[in-house]
Amino acid sequence: MRISAIVTTYERPEFLARCLASLEAQTRLPDEVIVADDGSGPAALAAAQAHVEACALPGQVVTQPDEGFRAAASRNNAVRAASGDWFFFADGDLLFLPDAIEQHLALSEEGRLWTTGFALPLSSEETAALDTTALRARGVSELWPAEDDPRHAVLREQHLRFERKLRLARVAPLEAHLRKLAMRSCNASVSRTAFERVNGFDEAYVGWGCEDDDLALRLLLAGEWCRSALLAARALHMHHPRESLVDVGGRQVSPNHRYHKRHRWRRYVAERGLRRS
Template sequence: MHSELIISTYNSPAALGLCLESVAAQRVMPDGICIADDGSGPETRAVVDAFAARMAAHGRPVRHVWHEDRGFEKNAILNKAIASSTAQVLVFIDGDVMIHPDFVARHLALTRPGRFSTGSLIRLDADATASVTPEMVRSGQVFDRGWLRRNRALGKLSTWLKTRPFPVPVMALFEILSPVRRALCGANASVWRSDLLAINGYDETIKYGGGDKHLGIRLNNAGVRGRHLRFSAPLVHLDHPRGYADPERMRRHKAMIRAARKSGEAYTPHGIVKEEDSAAR
């Protein structure tokens, strides 16, 4: 079973650097790492190049999949990463998160064809985000419940449970019993590449807001069922502005999500293979 970790990013080199520190600390490493870059500049490339050199010493290839900046086109760059991958299992995170040392291992332990696994986020506010250093990531301090509590990140019982306070078998039981809908969260997900290709990947007409959820619904419609890692794969999210959010587009995307759930559609004509490409053949 060959695996690849796909990390989406856009012009956030400092956050990406912290994310990659957490990747380097994984107890079980993926076979490969792909940075899916939505048009970042040279500062991000420098971070990726330095990380690739570091991983080469451990025999872990790092790919930098990039396209020019056309605004928020995360779904398009993810499709490019999926299409060009040779891995069987793809684990997805965003470049503004830090993953627990057991994160990849937990995803790989649960993966199988016909299943996607998905988790959630522990969110830091702006002040806590500004205090994070690479050493804090390497030491695991950013996952410490005391530090998270002092930094206002554990306001709810459900968020405290996301820190994995009990052994994994106990947390897994909580996940199975959780009434929360198994909606795909693209910052914490894994799925077999063949299952993604069967539905043609992400719908590229969806920009910011709802693309992950739409993908998860179409996977469900294709018979690929979701499995929670809500409480057993901790992940801490760094705060950032969202100037690209467009309320009108988000309303359109919500309508698309409702339509997909109602219609049972699985395949999108606006994904990895485009309608015009199919027509040309």
């Protein structure tokens, strides 16, 4: 199986360099890395290209005009340039422990299921202390928090909730139940066959959030089932300011919230997706 790692980035080339270093150390190396740039300026884009050229893995940078947060379109651009038959989606602000891709592949049953992981957050102090050269020399594993760290409890609870929701959706695959099975595209995998079947990410999503939950829902509506990699595919999230959210009923949610909540009537193909014709 040929694996394409799709890595998003925007104006954070130093984070990208660290992410690439963690991918170089995987026990199951991706066959290529396609960096999905969301319109970085000339300096950051040149730095990203330099990091990809310095990476031990074959790769390229695919960019687009800076017209707001367009992760869906950016990832689709990268998939169009990819040659793999299985995609590992990664955000460029994550550090992956060495067996992350191997765990996704095993849980996916060699691509039969899509999988979703997440990441434990690093503090601003922990992030500021990171050194790319040291990461390449020593790896990411030593940064993983001890098992009594409270951050683990949050991840364990997310995994248990996902498993409960998956069991319910298997018994009663109603749209309302399928919607509860969220994907975290910062650390996820899906086969090319399944991704193309639903026409990839919906590029109508502009602004932070919901494009990955939308992909998950459409995959499930298409009969493409999933598995949690929340505990197995370990990753760390480098600290940075959060993207803008909006207030809905006192809750801070994505500006795409209403668009995602529309009823689908079992339709699962994105109108503005991977295939543009």
